[in-house]
Amino acid sequence: MGLVSESASFPGRNRTSRRRGRVARATAGFAVLLAVVAYVAVHYVIGGGGPARCSVGTGENTYEFTPEQAANAATISAVGTTRGMPERAVTIALATALQESALRNIAHGDRDSLGLFQQRPSQGWGTAEQILDPVYSSGKFYEGLEKVPGYSRLPLTVAAQKVQRSGFPQAYAKHEPDAALLAAALTGRSAAALSCTTGPARDGLPGDPVKVRAELVRDFGEKALPQAGLGGAGSAGARAGAGPAELAVPVRAAAGSRERRGWELAHWAVARADGLRVVEVAYAGKVWRAGEALGGWSKTGDAPSGGAEAASGTDSVFGSVRIRLAQ
Known part of the structure; x- marks a missing residue:
């Protein structure tokens, strides 16, 4: 009779070794999976991954x-x-x-x-x-x-x-x-209600103030912006510099509906952010920024965008909605 191997003599020990090997491999696989999940979660938080929602x-x-x-x-x-x-x-x-x-x-x-x-x-x-x-x-x-x-x-x-x-x-x-x-x-009845979790801030493409103004007029009509503001600086003009271009869209509304009109314009800007390269929208002391983790509105250190009120009949310009574009 030849020599009998240890594993053959003690079959239970061989099964235990294989079982320990499977457990070790499963543990290692689970650790890798957790690392991948953590990596993806971090990229979602910093706005660097995942689809815009x-x-x-x-x-x-x-x-x-x-x-x-x-x-x-x-x-x-x-x-x-x-x-x-x-x-x-x-x-x-x-x-x-x-x-x-x-x-x-x-x-x-x-x-x-x-x-x-x-x-x-x-x-x-x-x-x-x-x-x-x-x-x-x-x-x-x-x-x-x-x-x-x-x-x-x-x-x-x-x-x-x-x-x-x-x-x-x-x-x-x-x-x-x-x-x-x-x-x-x-329609502006619910304030700061619409938000997006990510946006155009990460792709490096600039926004076009002329296009934003044109789209505002297309959607809301010619009265959305004063005619004088369409050509450059002013109540609906854009500032270009080292940072993003910024537009101040006047809130024109009858008395009693100014805040609602402001939120209508603000939500429109957030909803159109992806296509118009909007990176920030601010109104009434709140601000939305593209790419932020939660994608919601937060308070700003600025005073609410009310400002001076220039009345004209039953209509008035009551502050403005600030829209910043990628540059």
Whole structure:
């Protein structure tokens, strides 16, 4: 009989060794996984990693969405308030766009449907090029909604269906809570309610003050900025220097609605931050900065952006919203 190896003589010892080896490898793998998670978390905190995200609301009553969706929602809201539509109309429009396109300006759909509201050129909504312009398509939706008698008192699904004539009208209902949160923030009723966790600060591309002013006028109309401010310095001018360019957008509103108008403009700037290279928005003693860990609004050391009030009839300029751009 030949010699018997120790492992053969003591099979339990061999199994124990293999088990210890598996435990050691599992422990090492878990440690590596924790290191990777920590690395990713740090990069999220400093704004150096992860996709840009926006949110509105608090706690369980929160809606999260992408910068693309935020920009389109801001345009829909701005077009509505510029037409004098109430917050309820904006809620109906946003819920409709959430259902029809998930707030994305898509160039396809059922048959010839296009854009945010899936409007069809063959049904008289306009040309394909027009429908793919969010300002135009939003305006056409509100134009249809204005023709619905008592739309603000109707259930959202009924009001939206009278404009859209969808094959699935009840589908609009599920988007009403999120649309209501968005409308409250984007119309300025909820202060410092809309924020984004990351933004354009990390990619090094500069912002263009001329483009920001042009987009403000496109979304809010020519009265959004005084004509004299469109060409350079002034109440809506931009300062360029070693730091980011800065615009001061005047808050023009009737007495009693100035703060709401200010937050409408401020939230618009945050929602459009990714595409317009906005790195900071400040209003009423609060500031939002692109790339910050929590992406929310914080208090500033400055006085609220109220300033001197220059009255003219029932309208007045009440402070300004400060928008800083990447440079």
